[in-house]
Amino acid sequence: MKIAILALQGAFAEHEQMFRKLGTETTLIRNLDDFNSNVNKSPSSGVGWSRVVIPGGESTAMMRIMKDLGLFAPLRQAILGGMPVFGTCAGLIMLDKAHLDVMDIKAKRNAYGRQLGSFNAKADFKGIGEVPMTFIRAPYIMEAGPEVEILASVDGKAVAARQKNMLVTAFHPELTDDTRIHQMFVDMVANSR
Amino acid sequence: MEDRTILNRQLAQMLKGGVIMDVTTPEQARIAEAAGACAVMALERIPADIRAAGGVSRMSDPKMIKGIQEAVTIPVMAKCRIGHFAEAQILEAIEIDYIDESEVLSPADDVYHINKRNFKVPFVCGAKDLGEALRRINEGATMIRTKGEPGTGDIIQAVRHMRMMQSEIRRLVSMAEDELYEAAKQLQVPYELVLYVHQNGKLPVVNFAAGGVATPADAALMMQLGAEGVFVGSGIFKSGNPEKRAQAIVKAVTNYNNPTILAELSEDLGEAMVGINESEIELLMAERGK
Numbered sequence: 001m002k003i004a005i006l007a008l009q010g011a012f013a014e015h016e017q018m019f020r021k022l023g024t025e026t027t028l029i030r031n032l033d034d035f036n037s038n039v040n041k042s043p044s045s046g047v048g049w050s051r052v053v054i055p056g057g058e059s060t061a062m063m064r065i066m067k068d069l070g071l072f073a074p075l076r077q078a079i080l081g082g083m084p085v086f087g088t089c090a091g092l093i094m095l096d097k098a099h100l101d102v103m104d105i106k107a108k109r110n111a112y113g114r115q116l117g118s119f120n121a122k123a124d125f126k127g128i129g130e131v132p133m134t135f136i137r138a139p140y141i142m143e144a145g146p147e148v149e150i151l152a153s154v155d156g157k158a159v160a161a162r163q164k165n166m167l168v169t170a171f172h173p174e175l176t177d178d179t180r181i182h183q184m185f186v187d188m189v190a191n192s193r
Numbered sequence: 194m195e196d197r198t199i200l201n202r203q204l205a206q207m208l209k210g211g212v213i214m215d216v217t218t219p220e221q222a223r224i225a226e227a228a229g230a231c232a233v234m235a236l237e238r239i240p241a242d243i244r245a246a247g248g249v250s251r252m253s254d255p256k257m258i259k260g261i262q263e264a265v266t267i268p269v270m271a272k273c274r275i276g277h278f279a280e281a282q283i284l285e286a287i288e289i290d291y292i293d294e295s296e297v298l299s300p301a302d303d304v305y306h307i308n309k310r311n312f313k314v315p316f317v318c319g320a321k322d323l324g325e326a327l328r329r330i331n332e333g334a335t336m337i338r339t340k341g342e343p344g345t346g347d348i349i350q351a352v353r354h355m356r357m358m359q360s361e362i363r364r365l366v367s368m369a370e371d372e373l374y375e376a377a378k379q380l381q382v383p384y385e386l387v388l389y390v391h392q393n394g395k396l397p398v399v400n401f402a403a404g405g406v407a408t409p410a411d412a413a414l415m416m417q418l419g420a421e422g423v424f425v426g427s428g429i430f431k432s433g434n435p436e437k438r439a440q441a442i443v444k445a446v447t448n449y450n451n452p453t454i455l456a457e458l459s460e461d462l463g464e465a466m467v468g469i470n471e472s473e474i475e476l477l478m479a480e481r482g483k
Contacts (some may be wrong), residue, residue, distance in 0.1 A: 007447070008447050009209075009210040009211045009443075009446075009447060010208075010230075011207050011208070012208060012210070014206065017381050018285065024321055029447055029450050030447055032452060055208075056207050057207050057208075057209075057210070058207070058208070058211060058230075058231040058232070058268075060226055060227075060266065061211055061229040061230065061231045061267070064227070064228065064229035064440070065444055065447055068229075068444060069444065069447075075410065079235060087287045089207070090207075110266060114262075114268075114288045114289075115200075115201070115204055115268065115288075115290040115291070115315060116288050116313055116314060118200045118201075118203075118204065129378055134200070134203060136200065136204050136207055136267065137204065137207075137290070164281070173204070180271050
């Protein structure tokens with residue numbers, strides 16, 4: 001089990017540490033060569049770094065770098081092909097219909113306002129129980145299609161969801177000591193279609 | 194530690210691997226955002242112009258800052274003078290995402306920095322060495338950057354400051370625990386912060402490079418020296434092709450360890466800012482606030 005973390009900008013090192021705690025090997029994807037040599041496009045063959053994490057950071061910055069470095073299309077294709085992907089905060093935004101357009105959700109960016117609106121919460125996460133949640137200039141999910149399962153809500157807003165091979169959180173599990181959501185991603189079967 | 198302090202440190206963590214660009218107009222802010230900036234610093238005059246104009250340099254007009262807040266969705270930072278807590282209160286009132294208590298502006302207090310723990314909004318501060326960095330963190334700063342020498346386009350001071358900080362960090366790491374009390378005394382900082390650096394081999398907050406970055410190579414140099422991201426002030430909008438240069442520096446920070454990509458990025462950028470050599474500077478901003 002190996003996990004590739006998109007390292008274009010943002011808090012990718014924090015995800016590395018979480019997976020290290022779980023004893024899972026990771027690699028960083030900074031460009032197309034990294035992607036091609038590390039991410040296997042057909043996960044069913046069982047070799048290569050066949051799952052990807054899109055970390056928190058600035059989605060506009062990551063989208064720009066992703067497009068300029070030619071990563072947009074191959075990443076999108078791999079996800080549509082069933083490669084498990086885990087997006088946190090900016091990662092959630094990037095998987096939505098307005099960005100990579102792979103998940104049937106619409107994210108509301110900076111949904112809680114500027115930095116003064118950043119906050120911590122605790123809420124139930126489906127299949128796990130109560131988890132600590134850190135929201136930094138966070139989005140929430142404002143629309144979700146019928147195939148999307150909402151996994152957690154805070155104040156009536158959906159903040160975590162899953163659709164087939166895609167897992168997203170509006171908060172940052174990588175900033176807490178709780179590894180259970182990362183474990184959930186590790187456990188997601190390679191081709192969940 | 195208070196929740197708010199932790200959340201503020203965590204916002205800085207989200208900026209890592211990114212470029213924070215100085216902008217003076219909503220239009221420049223949009224160019225910066227489109228180029229992939231992870232945040233913008235709103236100010237009336239970029240450091241090179243502050244240097245050229247001389248005189249007292251102050252916090253920018255809140256209206257101008259609000260114009261930039263409305264123009265972009267990425268975090269917006271703004272500068273206040275060292276020790277000028279009233280300017281900081283004003284910036285907090287307009288819900289700025291980060292305040293830079295900056296030596297680029299004329300200091301308002303030559304003894305005291307702002308007690309940043311009194312604020313809900315986060316602060317970034319400049320530092321030339323580990324002692325300065327830890328003193329600012331003790332005052333409540335949740336992000337550190339090298340001072341470098343703003344508005345010069347000369348990287349030498351940023352390099353000096355980053356190398357100094359990293360070597361002092363390595364020195365603390367290698368010390369025996371009994372030696373840390375004396376180190377705290379020499380650095381003029383609390384023991385707990387020294388212990389943190391000793392145990393973790395890094396600052397307790399994110400550490401960016403700033404002051405003199407003008408090219409993708411400069412940005413890559415600072416990242417390889419241990420910076421976690423880069424501020425670019427005058428380097429972008431004082432150059433021949435700001436848009437292209439901004440994009441190139443953003444990608445250089447992502448791929449700072451990949452000379453092949455850096456070579457491509459460095460091609461055809463047009464003219465870099467002219468710059469001033471260290472020896473030609475009359476005003477050393479880095480000497481403000483220690």
